[in-house]
Amino acid sequence: MKLSGVEIRTVELPLVSPFRTSFGTETVREALLVRVVTDEAEGWGECGAGTAPLYSSEYTHAAADVLTRFLVPALAGVPGLDAHRVAPALAPFKGHRMAKAALETAVLDADLRVRGVSFGHALGAVRETVPCGVSVGITESIPALLDAVAGYLDAGYLRIKLKIEPGWDVEPVRAVRERFGDILLQADANTAYRRADARHLAHLDPFDLLLLEQPLAEDDLIGHAELAARLTTPICLDESIVSARAAADAIALGACRVVNIKPGRVGGYLEARRIHDVCAAHGVPVWCGGMLETGVGRAANLALAALPGCLLPGDTSASDRYYRTDITAPFRLVDGHLAVPTGPGIGVTPIPDVLEAVTTATKWVPVPAGCHPS
Ligand code: NPG
Numbered sequence: 001m002k003l004s005g006v007e008i009r010t011v012e013l014p015l016v017s018p019f020r021t022s023f024g025t026e027t028v029r030e031a032l033l034v035r036v037v038t039d040e041a042e043g044w045g046e047c048g049a050g051t052a053p054l055y056s057s058e059y060t061h062a063a064a065d066v067l068t069r070f071l072v073p074a075l076a077g078v079p080g081l082d083a084h085r086v087a088p089a090l091a092p093f094k095g096h097r098m099a100k101a102a103l104e105t106a107v108l109d110a111d112l113r114v115r116g117v118s119f120g121h122a123l124g125a126v127r128e129t130v131p132c133g134v135s136v137g138i139t140e141s142i143p144a145l146l147d148a149v150a151g152y153l154d155a156g157y158l159r160i161k162l163k164i165e166p167g168w169d170v171e172p173v174r175a176v177r178e179r180f181g182d183i184l185l186q187a188d189a190n191t192a193y194r195r196a197d198a199r200h201l202a203h204l205d206p207f208d209l210l211l212l213e214q215p216l217a218e219d220d221l222i223g224h225a226e227l228a229a230r231l232t233t234p235i236c237l238d239e240s241i242v243s244a245r246a247a248a249d250a251i252a253l254g255a256c257r258v259v260n261i262k263p264g265r266v267g268g269y270l271e272a273r274r275i276h277d278v279c280a281a282h283g284v285p286v287w288c289g290g291m292l293e294t295g296v297g298r299a300a301n302l303a304l305a306a307l308p309g310c311l312l313p314g315d316t317s318a319s320d321r322y323y324r325t326d327i328t329a330p331f332r333l334v335d336g337h338l339a340v341p342t343g344p345g346i347g348v349t350p351i352p353d354v355l356e357a358v359t360t361a362t363k364w365v366p367v368p369a370g371c372h373p374s
Helices: 058-073 083-090 097-115 121-124 142-155 170-180 195-207 222-232 243-255 271-279 293-307 350-358
Strands: 002-023 024-038 042-047 130-131 131-134 159-164 182-187 235-237 258-261 286-288 337-339 359-366
Touching: 002 058, 002 097, 002 159, 002 350, 024 058, 024 097, 024 121, 042 293, 058 083, 058 097, 058 359, 083 097, 083 271, 097 121, 121 271, 121 293, 130 293, 131 142, 131 182, 142 159, 142 170, 159 170, 170 182, 170 195, 195 222, 222 243, 222 350, 243 271, 258 271, 271 286, 286 293, 350 359
Parallel strands: 131 159, 159 182, 235 258, 258 286
Antiparallel strands: 002 024, 002 359, 024 042, 130 337
């Protein structure tokens, strides 16, 4: 494929309800969409970064900037461009994995559309539908949380994840367990605790959680290993796992028994697949996380969630859990499952009118002709 340019588009979509985590409250999702234009096809990717660098160091304006100045130009000289050549070409630039992932995903989408192959087939999906969980933000009170959880269970979600932070942990978990009984239940701390909180976190053990996600700082693998030895609740890592090597290290250290895979966090779907494989080889179950994606990112995540090692329901919720109007045809929950797209590439494209209505900025980054050695 010959790349002629890349469009970087910022969109803003109001969330159906505010989403509060230990690092802030989102009411509007600002996301970056990447559209690569080649001589053979176009492809789409979504950058998982948010407005502010609160989940990780990345944020939308920085992602747009690094794509424009460094990442897109670095693809200009790549002969025979395909998705496998993107990460090596971008490797000299440190970090910025979510920006890199968006670009690699868009190239992979274009490549697969040319070949008529779906994302799921390319990644090795073995399921046509995937079981779905839902992530429930911190609410103003326990009755409000119980109402929210009841609504999601009524909608058919098969697993509930509760966001926790110091001061909002044991009591909300206890309340949900007591009210809803034997549901699949897990908690996510987004790095909100410290090693000294081990004794407190052990109070979660009686509630038979599937897992406790990322209690400590992302660079504290040893701390997670020490905590894992003190809890019966399995530790799952999210923010810490930025590569297949990080996954191998975490497993070797005993820092986790489960891994959340987010393709953006790890630099793309190809690295995500490698993490899946490392974990599978060690008997470590994985599941697909979420970053409040629009339909573009969600479509690709569903393909990942259909891999054989994804043994737990993911944060792959239906479009209406987040958005009244998604930018693609909405993904709908049926019996707690979403269908994995089967069309070429990610299998969806944005609806032009809806896309225009939510767009706040667009930048076209041309790749000059003559920059293709082959
Ligand atoms: O369903 O897409 C979703 C959201 C799942 O809880 C979720 N994401 O830390 O995993 C997370 C969290 C998150 C939300 C992270 C917003 C960053 C921003």
